[in-house]
Amino acid sequence: MSTELLTPYEKGNLNQTTTWSECIAWYEDLARRFPDVLRFEKVGVSDAGVPIHAGVVSGDGVFDVEAIKRAGRPVFFNNNGIHPGEPEGVDGCMALVRDFCLQPERLAALGRTVFLFVPLYNVDGAFNRADTSRVNQDGPELFGFRGNSRHLDLNRDFVKCDTLTAQVFNRLFTTWDPDVMVDTHTSNGADYSYTMTLIHTQPDKLGGGLGEFLRSEMLPAMYADMERRGWPTCPYVNPVQDSPDHGIADFLETARFSTGYAALHHTIGFMPETHMLKPFKDRYESMRALVETALEFTVANAGRIQALRRAAREEGRTRGEWPVRWKMDADNPSSFRFKGYEAKYKKSVIGDYTRLYYDRSSPWERDIAWYNRFPVDVSVPAPQAYVVPQQWREAIERLQLNGVQMERVESDRVQRVAYYHVLSVLSRPSAYEGHLFHDEVKLDRRIGQVQLRAGDYIVPLDQDRARYAVETLEPLAHDSFFRWGFFNSVLEKKEHYSDYVFEDTAEALLREEPQLAAKFAEWKAENPGLITSQEAVLDFIYANCERYREPEWNRYPVFMIER
Structure with missing residues (x-):
């Protein structure tokens, strides 16, 4: 391979990540060299005025989204760098796209599937480079910052869309309507043997046939393939107590997060979280393996995934009620064969308390509780x-x-x-x-x-x-x-009263409005301590009377x- 096509990660000591400028220039050069494989272009601008880019890899040189959607072709979406301090996906995506360009057999394996990617999503945070913001993380030598230029976490912004960056993402996602998404991350938390852990769209929340397909077919296949590739993977380690020994729970990724947002569009989403204490080289390699695993399963099963998505949308047109909240079933856990380290406790040397630590000289493997059922809580x-x-x-x-x-x-x-x-x-x-x-x-x-x-x-x-x-x-x-x-603004009452005037009015209202009088009698019985407060009494009458009611208040x- 020409050294010109090596990524900044590959050219270095395998403990460095690309800068934004290097990344974009590298992709632009690659797109010029391989115009029949890769289209790479600006899709928007961040809050700090930095261009945001996206790329498309297509096995037959068709890049137009309208033509791709008309043909019903599957779309796989890889988002990277939402937290630029967690950059292994950024570097891994560069190498994968390059290999699509250089390896005809890899490109042909895509078939009709289109590989859509954002090389570096939080472009603002990518410029805030240091080696200090990820206090628990082993490498790389320098990396970007979690917050964007408005000090917002973009992986909390997908629904509220405070940022121009999230608005660009909403537009891009809706236009391409991907069938599967992988959004790459690095984890904080407990210590254990795994390099790769996986957050996925919670199957009960995804719902219906699509959720069951994810739970019973896609996840087992992906775990098995990651084992085969030499990167055993476990569900995201979200301990229900202080360590995994007591069990782990699925992460209920609501719509503020990328996978929860994807579920609003009936897209299967994955948020792989490599373990921050493992070397950057291992995190990079396991992340590339995870993206390839998800991509290969998507290519092989695209027709079923697309049919299940269509069925979910069709069901939504006529359903009689909608679930809007889900809650963990704490009484009926599943189990997972987990490889951990002994959790121990000792006296802290810096304070008068007992601290947790993990003893890597005492590894263990056993079944632990896995709380992976989230039935509907509110419909x-x-x-x-x-x-x-x-x-x-x-x-x-x-x-x-x-x-x-x-x-x-x-x-x-x-x-x-x-x-x-x-x-x-x-x-x-x-x-x-x-x-x-x-x-x-x-x-x-x-x-x-x-x-x-x-x-x-x-x-x-x-x-x-x-x-x-x-x-x-x-x-x-x-x-x-x-x-x-x-x-x-509807939670604020806009008008008020002067107590010395309203006192007489309140007395008249209680005579003229029987329902108000009944409510007031009930309130007095329930709040005997407030009857001595003129403010509390008049506030209740003013808020509950019909004559001076503000229909918009609290509606x-x-x-x-x-x-």
């Missing part, structure tokens, strides 16, 4: 359609980015709808990825009439993108727009047209 009735008033443009823009079909209301009209009244929210005490995320939400479902305006959006569920619409617009969903704070502003 909601499926409406015929949602109504998103046009003023909530942040939600509308994200629906559009993801190809959700919407219709505009043609003229003003009064519409009977179901809607949610927000009873309470409990938010995180500090900012999380730029938002005060609502951890707990309590709602009351009501029926009423609302005024729709010409230009408001109707979102029917008789469409392929129904799942994305449901899991973003239903407020109880794990990563709904509401939980990320898109509609926070979730996305409505449901029932079937």
Whole structure:
């Protein structure tokens, strides 16, 4: 092989990762040399103004996405460098794409499948290079930083899309609609013998025939193939207590994460996590093996995967209810044959406490509990359609980015709808990825009439993108727009009262509104300690009376047209 086609990783001491500039220049040169194999181009710009690129490898020189989709060709997507401090996928993808160009038999093995890739997703973080931000990691010598230029973690941004980078990704993903995705990472956590661990789309959450196919066929085949390649792989080590000895649990990757986002599009997603304590060379080689394993299975089983995806979308058009939350079954674990190190404890030398450590001189292999079942925890009735008033443009823009079909209301009209009244929210005490995320939400479902305006959006569920619409617009969903704070202004009452004036008004309201009087009597019985507080008493009457009610206050502003 010409030294010109070696990657920066291969040219070095196998403990270095490419810079952004080297990476892009290398791919551009490769695309010029092999125009019938590789197309490589800019697909957007990051928040810091840095170009974001994507590439396509095709065995027959067809690169146009519309032509590829019309022909029903399978698409495999490899995303790299979302956390530039975890770069083995970046370097491994470069070598794999180069080998497609140089090895005709490898290219031919793709068949009709198209290999789509993003070489380095978090381009902003790639420029923030050092050797200090990954405190527990063994190499490479220099690497990028987890946060982007806005100090946001892009693997928490797929649904809320605060960043231009995530918006580029949403557009690219929706346009290509991949059948399988691998998003490459490095893990922190416990110590054990495995170099490669694997997060996958949680099969129960993926649901239906597609989820069962992933659980019973694809995952076992991939684990067996990784063993054959010399890289035994285990599920992501997510201990239910302090060490794997007590069992591990599947990671419930909600829609903020890449694989959870992919599930909204009925795409099977993998997030391989190499072990940070293993040498970079081993992490690189195991990551390349994992990507090839997933790719080869996809090529061999593409027809079935595509059929299962079509079936999932068709089911979504007519289903009577939608699951929006899942919860681990703590009572019925499976088991996994795990190779670990003895977890031990000793007195810390820097503080007055006992610390955990792993004794590598005491390896063990035994079955441990594997909590890999996540039954539905919350379901909601499926409406015929949602109504998103046009003023909530942040939600509308994200629906559009993801190809959700919407219709505009043609003229003003009064519409009977179901809607949610927000009873309470409990938010995180500090900012999380730029938002005060609502951890707990309590709602009351009501029926009423609302005024729709010409230009408001109707979102029917008789469409392929129904799942994305449901899991973003239903407020109880794990990563709904509401939980990320898109509609926070409705949680504030806009008018108030002067107590010395409202005191007399409140007395009249209790006489004139029997329902209010009954509610007030019940409130007093439940809160005897508050009856001495003028503020508490008047607040209750003001908030619950009909005359001065603000209909928009605590009314979730996305409505449901029932079937």
